[in-house]
Amino acid sequence: MDSGKAPPRWLPFLVLGVGLLAISFGAILARFAQGYGLPSLTIATLRLGLAALIITPLALWQSSRTLRALNRGQILLTCGAGFFLALHFATWISSLEYTSVASSTALVTTNLLWVGIASFLLFGDRPSRLMLVGIVISLSGSGLIFWSDSRASAPGSHPLLGNLLAIVGSWCFSAYLLIGRRLRASLPLPAYVWLAYGSAAMLLVLACQSSGTPLSGYSDAAYLVALGMALGPQLLGHTSYNWSLKHVSPTFIAVVTLGEPVGSAVLAWVFFGEAFALWQGVGFVMLLVGIYLAARGER
Structure with missing residues (x-):
C-alpha cells in the first residue's frame, strides 16, 4: 500500500x-445504528474494533517486521493517537443524539482551524496565501451552516450539548492528525492504521466495561450497520486520509474534511428528511470553493 x-x-x-465520499456516510450510518438501539459508545467501539480486525491479516503480512521493531517513542505516539481517535468518535457520535447532522458535521470538521494553528506553532508550517484564502472561505461556510441550522428547530433535545460534543470531537481529531503525521513518517500504512485503530478500539472497550455499556445483545441489523461503518467510513474513508498524510499537509487534509457536512447533509435529507435552508446551501458552496482554492494552494 506504500511504496518508495x-x-x-x-x-x-x-x-x-x-x-471524503465514504466518510460522508459516517453520520448517516451512526444515526441508523442509534435507531437500532446501539449506544453511541458501542457504535464507536464496534466501528474501530471491526476495522482493526479486518485489517489485521494485511498488517501482519506486510508489516510484521516493522511492528516487531517498534521503539518506545513510536509506541507512546501510537497510544496517544489511539486515545484521541477513541475520544473523537465517542464525543462526535454522541453529538448526533442531540443535534442535527448538519450542525454536528459542520462543527466536528472545524479541525481545520485547530490543525492550522497547531501546525504553525509546533512545526513551523506556513500555508500559502491561496490556502489561507481557502481556509477563511471554508470556515466561513462552516459557520454559515451552523448559524442557519441553529435558527431552525433542532431534532435533538439538547442542541447546545450536541454542538459542544462535536467541537470536542474536532479538537481530538486534530490531535490525532498531528500525531499521525509523526508516525506516518516512519511507519507503513497497514502498520499505522492497525496500531491506531486497534489501540483506540481497546481504549473504547475499557470505557464500555467501566461504564457498563454492553457490546452484545443487539439485532443482526445493528451489527450489519456497524460493519458498514467499519468498511466504509473507517477503512475506506479514514485510511484514505492516513495514506495522504505522507503526501500532503495535515492542514490541507483538514480542509478536505470540511466537505463532509455537504455530503452528510444531503444524505440526511434523503434518508431522514432533514431539510436544509437557503443559507445552508450557500455555506455548502463556500465550503467547496474553499476546498478548491486550498487544493490549488497546496504545496
Missing part, C-alpha cells in the same frame, strides 16, 4: 476525494 516512489501529484487528491 512518490505518487503522481494528482493521486493524493483523488484518494482524498474517495475518502
